[in-house]
Amino acid sequence: MGTYEDVFRASLEAPETFWLKAAQGVDWEVAPSRALDSTGAPFHRWFPDGRLNVCFNALDRHVEAGRGEQPALVHDSPVTGTRRTYTxxxxxxxxxxxxxxxxxxxxxxxxxxxxxxxxxxxxxxxxxxxxxxxxxxxxxxxxxxxxxxxxxxxxxxxxxxxxxxxxxxxxxxxxxxxxxxxxxxxxxxxxxxxxxxxxxxxxxxxxxxxxxxxxxxxxxxxxxxxPVAATDPLYILYTSGTTGKPKGVVRDCGGYTVALRWSMDAVYDVGPGETMFTASDVGWVVGHSYIVYGPLLAGATTILYEGKPVGTPDAGQFWRVAAEYRVKSMFTAPTAFRAIRKQDPEGALAAQYDLSHLRYLFLAGERLDPETYRWASELLDIPVIDNWWQTETGWPIVANPVGIEAAPVKPGSPTFPLPGWDVRVVGPSGQPLPAGTDGAIVVKLPLPPGALPTLWNDDARYVASYLSAFDGYYLTGDSGHIDEDGYVFVMGRTDDVINVAGHRLSTGSMEEALASHPDVAECCVIGVADALKGQVPRGFVVLKAGSERDAEEVEAELVQLVRERIGAVASLKDVAVVPALPKTRSGKILRKTMRGIADGQEEPIPSTVDDPSVIETLRPVLRRTDQPG
CATH class of the missing domain: 3.40.50.980 (Rossmann fold)
Known part of the structure; x- marks a missing residue:
């Protein structure tokens, strides 16, 4: 494909040529003569005169190419003790x-x-x-x-x-x-x-x-x-965790098929006959893109896993699956690896399996903290690749493009914007910010193929939610910075930036410091209301399995650690060791729910919570008012 710089520059300078070439990797009933239609801007449409069938591209064409007996989908269910393979x-x-x-x-x-x-x-x-x-x-x-x-x-x-x-x-x-x-x-x-x-x-x-x-x-x-028009909708996927009417993200047929087929080569380095294990759920965007559509469009074997990373029956299930099916690329959430690390901090279970076919570990869904990155990298001795994207985008915005050219990893960064994604960091008035300065992460329009063209039956809400904050840009809702080498650092959602006595601080930076402590398995920092300072941060940590450290000693060490790493301005004086953090079934920590409880609101338990008892256990800790300092 050439070097990353060459490919990225071509995608932004000549998107028409770039994406029409990418579209050649797809079988069309009517091949598109042009890539982008911006006549209805800000509603952009990809491959407007093309016609295709996504299922044909995912299944039939591989059978017609003589690979009908190759495994396409493997269902592995430790919770039922069953396994099925479909050619x-x-x-x-x-x-x-x-x-x-x-x-x-x-x-x-x-x-x-x-x-x-x-x-x-x-x-x-x-x-x-x-x-x-x-x-x-x-x-x-x-x-x-x-x-x-x-x-x-x-x-x-x-x-x-x-x-x-x-x-x-x-x-x-x-x-x-x-x-x-x-x-x-x-x-x-x-x-x-x-x-x-x-x-x-x-x-x-x-x-x-x-x-x-x-x-x-x-x-x-x-x-x-x-065959349908490339601009016809393939699916609607509703964003989770919001109040009121959910937002129905629309995915089109043509743009999505081209983008996913291209990403399997460029981002995940998975091709025909190779195996990809994405440990997610088909109910989430990762499951849509990289359990079902992406691997099948590439002619690969995909694994659909029913179970959790730990407790079914142990923390070695991911290693078993990777070894048994000769997995080349594994993709899951950082939370899953924190859970594995908590139960098996020395990685002894991984040593029981032949992982020689595993070439990459991809992690996404929430911020990959440097300590989890370090643990996984040292344990597996393969590239551990963060990638950042959203339900709305359909495929990664930022990643280490190993199929094009692998870049040196900087812990805490998912690396570079992928071709097609013109990522910027701006201040409150939309002004570009210098390298290393935190601000709102935005993407210059038009978004590349595969990203949402609108919301289901709600164009006005699409514009209001994503396009109105900064003219000409898509608002990701995440904050962070781009360093002098072009690496993107995503520090958290915009509402995870807290204001402490006039200082805007990223809770992600504090979490990064807490996670570096040798006894910490996972952590979370939230901002809670404070009469004097407006907001103050509170930290919650789960210790590694087998840790016999005194909780108060660890808490004191963590407060000092944040002070050393970030400075006294962070004002993190309250860190609590807890048995577990509340999460959704997809592994995301319920920070909004935790903030609400800590601020005295009667927060209902979300239906997406994995274990409601964790929230109930945390309520007294969250609501206590005798915080230090």
Missing amino acids: YAALRDEVAAFAGALTRLGVGHGDRVVIYMPMVPEAAVAMLACARIGAVHSVVFGGFAPPELAVRIDDATPKVVVSASCGIEGKRVIPYKPLLDRAIELAAHKPEKCVVLQRPQAEAELGPDDLDWNEAVAGAEPAGCV
Whole structure:
């Protein structure tokens, strides 16, 4: 591909040429004659005159190329003790059959299908089946509470909902059907049918508008691929963790397919016949892009894993999967590795497996602290690559582009903006900030292919949420800086920058200092209201498994450590050792919930929380008013 500098410069100086060339990696029914249509700016459209089918690119073309017997998808479920492997030919046939079942239920081009499922192969089958017939899927994370599911049903107005009888979280079996029934009861929009996959762990009682998955497929005529416009929506994915009506991020067919196919080579260095293990959930953007679509578009083998990194049955499950399936690239969240490190700080479990095929570890979803980076790098002796992106962007904004040219790593930075992403750091009035100065991270328009073109049925909210703060720029909502070498440092969400007595301080910088302590497994810093200083930081740390240090001694050391690293201005005088931090099921720490409780608000427990008992345990600590200093 040439050097990173050459490729990046070409993507910004001649985007039309750059992306039309990238589009040659995709099979088109009608190849596009131009890449970008900006006539409706700020609503930009990619490959406006192209027509294609995303499912054909993900499955059929590999079968037609003679690789039908290559493994396409592996389902590994330690929570059920089952494993299944689908070849490209078998997965195509499963998808075509379910696409036929949807067609028989009246689902066609442009109709929406909500998918509310656990980490089972049928979730990917349902997604690809929608893509096959030109329907628009909207995957809702399995286990979302009925009110959250109901508002998504009302916004997407699906003709059909596809679900399962239950999901499994650790040792808990969670019946989905009662949650789905309640959501439909709450929703104003009523889907015509629900297709339910029966799982043996808890079968569901079906109602008059419900269909068993197997019965729906039985006798259905396999559906062929329906070519659609490149600008047609492929899916809607709702952002999580927001209040009020969720934002339905739209992903288009053509731009997304081109961007993901290109990123598999350039960013993840995964090609046909190689294996990628992305330990996420299909309900999140990482699952959409790098469990389902990205690896299959590249002709690789993808692993769909049902379970947690620890406790199923031990902290060695990721190593087992990597060894057993000869994984080349592993992709997960830093939280997962902090959990593994907490349970196995010396990495003894990794030593039990043959990891010689593992070439890269990619981490994203939240900030990669330098200590987790160091631990993983020393343990695996392979490149550990941070990458930063969002639900809205669909693929990484900033990463170390190992498929183009690997760059030296700077701990704490996901490295460089990827081709197509013109990343800037600006101050409150939109002025460019000098190297090393923290500010709002923005991206110059137009966004590259694969990023959201708008929100579902809400162009005005798209502009208000992302394009109105700084003219000509997309607002990421993250803060940080770019150093003199061009490395991007993402320090946290804009609202994680706190104002202490007139000093704007990044909680990310404080977390970086806390995480460097040898006894700390993971940490979190939040800003809480203070009558004198406006806000003050409070730190919460979880110690490594086996640590026998006195908690008060460690807390005192951590306060001193932040003072040494950042200075007295940080005013971090309150650090508490806690047994665990509250997280979503995708591994993100619930900082907003923690801030609300600490500020005395009656914060409800979010439906996305992984273990509600952790929040209840933390409430007394968060609400105590006798903070030091």
